Amino acid sequence: MKFQRSKATAVLCASVLGATVLPGMASSAMAAPTAKVQNPGFEKVSGGFPSCWTRFTVGKNTGTIAAANDGRSKRGVAVNITQYAGGAKAVVQKPGCALKVQAGKRYDLELSYKSTSGKVAVMLFRQKANGKWVKWKYMPYLPASRKYRLGVARTPVVPQGTRAVRFAMGLAGNGRLVTDNYKFKLASGKARCVGPECTKGHWVVNDFGNGGVRAIHSVMLHNGKVLLIAGSGNGAGRFNRGEFVTWLYNPKNNKFKRIPTPYDMFCAGHVQLPDGRVLVMSGTEEYAQYEWNAQTQQTIETMGWIGSKKSYIFNPKTERYTRANDLNDGHWYPSATILGNGDVYSVGGYAAERNAGGGNKVSLVAERFSWKKGRWLPAGQIAQPKINWATYPSLVLTGTGQLFYNGSSVFGHPVNGNGTLRGPGFFNPNSGAWRALPGNGNLRKPAARDMSAALMLPPAQDQRVMILGGKNFAGDPNTPEGANAIRDTDVIDLKKGMGARYQAGPDLNQGPVNMGGQAAGTEQFVAQKGTAGKTYVSAVILPDGTVFETGGSQTARFEHVHEASILNPRNKRPSQMKWKRVAADPVSRTYHSTAVLLDDGRVLTAGSNPGNLGADGDSYYDTRISIYYPPYMYKDNAARPAITSLPKKNGKKLGWSYGSKPVIKANSRVVRASLVRPVAVTHSSDPNQRSVDLPVKSLGGGRYQLGVTKNPNMAPPGWYMLNIVDGSGIPSAAQWIHLG
Amino acid sequence: MTRNKIIAIAVAGIVAVAVVIGGVLLFRGGDDSGPADAKKPAEIEDVPSERLPGETETAEPEPLAPEVTMTTPAPSSADPSPGLAAATVPENVDGCDHAYGATICVPWSFPAGVDSQKEKCAWLKQRGFTYLPVPNRDRHGLDPDKNKLACDN
Numbered sequence: 001m002k003f004q005r006s007k008a009t010a011v012l013c014a015s016v017l018g019a020t021v022l023p024g025m026a027s028s029a030m031a032a033p034t035a036k037v038q039n040p041g042f043e044k045v046s047g048g049f050p051s052c053w054t055r056f057t058v059g060k061n062t063g064t065i066a067a068a069n070d071g072r073s074k075r076g077v078a079v080n081i082t083q084y085a086g087g088a089k090a091v092v093q094k095p096g097c098a099l100k101v102q103a104g105k106r107y108d109l110e111l112s113y114k115s116t117s118g119k120v121a122v123m124l125f126r127q128k129a130n131g132k133w134v135k136w137k138y139m140p141y142l143p144a145s146r147k148y149r150l151g152v153a154r155t156p157v158v159p160q161g162t163r164a165v166r167f168a169m170g171l172a173g174n175g176r177l178v179t180d181n182y183k184f185k186l187a188s189g190k191a192r193c194v195g196p197e198c199t200k201g202h203w204v205v206n207d208f209g210n211g212g213v214r215a216i217h218s219v220m221l222h223n224g225k226v227l228l229i230a231g232s233g234n235g236a237g238r239f240n241r242g243e244f245v246t247w248l249y250n251p252k253n254n255k256f257k258r259i260p261t262p263y264d265m266f267c268a269g270h271v272q273l274p275d276g277r278v279l280v281m282s283g284t285e286e287y288a289q290y291e292w293n294a295q296t297q298q299t300i301e302t303m304g305w306i307g308s309k310k311s312y313i314f315n316p317k318t319e320r321y322t323r324a325n326d327l328n329d330g331h332w333y334p335s336a337t338i339l340g341n342g343d344v345y346s347v348g349g350y351a352a353e354r355n356a357g358g359g360n361k362v363s364l365v366a367e368r369f370s371w372k373k374g375r376w377l378p379a380g381q382i383a384q385p386k387i388n389w390a391t392y393p394s395l396v397l398t399g400t401g402q403l404f405y406n407g408s409s410v411f412g413h414p415v416n417g418n419g420t421l422r423g424p425g426f427f428n429p430n431s432g433a434w435r436a437l438p439g440n441g442n443l444r445k446p447a448a449r450d451m452s453a454a455l456m457l458p459p460a461q462d463q464r465v466m467i468l469g470g471k472n473f474a475g476d477p478n479t480p481e482g483a484n485a486i487r488d489t490d491v492i493d494l495k496k497g498m499g500a501r502y503q504a505g506p507d508l509n510q511g512p513v514n515m516g517g518q519a520a521g522t523e524q525f526v527a528q529k530g531t532a533g534k535t536y537v538s539a540v541i542l543p544d545g546t547v548f549e550t551g552g553s554q555t556a557r558f559e560h561v562h563e564a565s566i567l568n569p570r571n572k573r574p575s576q577m578k579w580k581r582v583a584a585d586p587v588s589r590t591y592h593s594t595a596v597l598l599d600d601g602r603v604l605t606a607g608s609n610p611g612n613l614g615a616d617g618d619s620y621y622d623t624r625i626s627i628y629y630p631p632y633m634y635k636d637n638a639a640r641p642a643i644t645s646l647p648k649k650n651g652k653k654l655g656w657s658y659g660s661k662p663v664i665k666a667n668s669r670v671v672r673a674s675l676v677r678p679v680a681v682t683h684s685s686d687p688n689q690r691s692v693d694l695p696v697k698s699l700g701g702g703r704y705q706l707g708v709t710k711n712p713n714m715a716p717p718g719w720y721m722l723n724i725v726d727g728s729g730i731p732s733a734a735q736w737i738h739l740g
Numbered sequence: 741m742t743r744n745k746i747i748a749i750a751v752a753g754i755v756a757v758a759v760v761i762g763g764v765l766l767f768r769g770g771d772d773s774g775p776a777d778a779k780k781p782a783e784i785e786d787v788p789s790e791r792l793p794g795e796t797e798t799a800e801p802e803p804l805a806p807e808v809t810m811t812t813p814a815p816s817s818a819d820p821s822p823g824l825a826a827a828t829v830p831e832n833v834d835g836c837d838h839a840y841g842a843t844i845c846v847p848w849s850f851p852a853g854v855d856s857q858k859e860k861c862a863w864l865k866q867r868g869f870t871y872l873p874v875p876n877r878d879r880h881g882l883d884p885d886k887n888k889l890a891c892d893n
Contacts, residue, residue, distance in 0.1 A: 288838065359829065359831070390829075400806075400807040426808040426810065435810045473833065477849040497807070519868065555847070557835075557845040558847075610868060611867070612869045613870075618844075619841075620844075654790050657792050657793070660792040
């Protein structure tokens, strides 16, 4: 597969416009600005186009911008893109019709639009005192709408020295946008938010054609970029050809960079080290194979998967992998939990050899990467209890430094020596000691938690773990659990130690199920029924302290559920928690899909690997990337709280120590602050994801003292996203903080 | 007026001018990132040069789980010999019959009510299978004419 450059240059509308000169942008010659929008309904036409307005195209796209007869009132302007590769088309005010504004004030913009694309946005520009036009503020994308709807935007505070402002309405994808009826006035009262995006959020989908990424592993880096690892991407053909792929994705401009990938990291484990580099362990040494047995006249899996012993470290600064020493064994589907001292503990996955029959063999070897020594330790230096942890067991670091196996795993459960299910329990990575919770800790349907999601609920100080959905893939199809994934969510309070028991949380919401294919035009939706829930579900902590779940399927690699919800766990018992339904990802996300919180508060979802064949003879894969804009992006976006200052010394940002009390500045009243550990996820599994509360003390003058935990087991060392939340519950974009 | 006083006044004047200029610059606002520099995000650097001086207590005490008491018996008694069987993975662990392909997923068991070859082929076709080789084992009987292709008869 070769990346298509033209597709790769696709960029977000806002980014393109930000780097581009608008018509008249550099000019200071213009008529005196006016207080009202001139020709607001496009009714006056001059030279074949509404007077006071002009066409604007940037980037590689084909289409038209023209007066249209299907405007909201009478005449509107239609922006039509038929072949989109990048950039945008927009209708923008001419410089001579710019708007007069007062410094220090805010303004409300209103317009009508309809669009077949969900990639439409309002862009604001301002003219500086020297006459130069500059970009000012880009609003989040607005949803598609078949009928005319209202679009509103409140500007930021007009900066001193601003002579005038202009705005544009643009389209950044294939489709047709018609816009009409503009109003611009001094802001009054609370900023309005209209449309479903205010409560449900909004998705945009980026399609890279054949050049997309088989993003089976997604890791958020502390420079805001996302490492998307495919390795061979579940393709035996690519494995045999040695085609191992990693892409570095920049969500700010929607661009990729290909990273040389030294071995097949497909089904590896990964975690950010305390310095922000990414430790990758194991992967695929050999694909499974099947042999024909002439005696039995059957093909059987005589050649199981072999796990690699290799390990590499990705450096976000150099954007290169460097080799670490080998693991003691192969671990195809390993766990990867960072400990309070920065070490990484890893168990499970398929070994570096097949079993005696040639099939898959789970490694019983425990591995430990010493942060201090910078290498994997020899097996003899690690407690080796020889536990069968199966594949991607979810081992969460507790505040005591012990690990909690929460009952979530992938394709097979950890089992005891006698083959019985090893349910939730505590584990000591130093001694190898294990203690199971009685009765599987009251976890409901413990055998149906394959490909469930599990995470420590925010705040981490509450020490509560939630497990979401899952399926018993080997179950009897004539039973509810064997037939479909489950809806159950269960929550356990680890502060109770051995007395901890799972309690029933709210069922996952049901949604439309795509019973058809994944490719466009082959989808067939039906309502989800009965007790069916989701497996392959993704769960992401948001910066406002809520949990976002998205994607998943109700059966093995088919029947994709288009549903997403947000849950606020703070100060609530499990029985009081509730999933609030929000907009669903337009793309069916099933096996090998991932979700990542971005540092600006958006969520990226990538990948999907349904069970059918692709055109290349290997498994089909959907390489589109979706970006979710949560509701908080739309509530007076221009007034989102912002962290305006962090502790510095000699101009350099300081790292934060455990137990310290850093003082920050913010432009809004801060009611809550948190450190969110960046996601490193595959197969719905990221045991390290957490949000750690920072107690806030107001010092006046926009200064706030935060309290950093003194317990490294609460927040293992590394880079975190610092977010603040204002009195309206709106979170800021993150600032990256190094802890430890 | 002494020489030192003159110097002090001059320095104070320079400082005052600098403060005024700084203030003007501060409130003039940035070009493209927001209404004012006061709202500009702090500069991001790759690696912090120093740790923040630590203090001993956080503002609020954190509740901590009691450490779970665990003994560390020898592996053989803590976890009865795992043996080959315990470490071996059943073929249908992911719900797929991979005899039809290692990376694709023909269900190990079709849903209840999907029993005949015709029904199974319709189920697969609906979900995007337009072509399905049958290299050898055919548990589901998708290739009755044995031409190595499922659902083509």
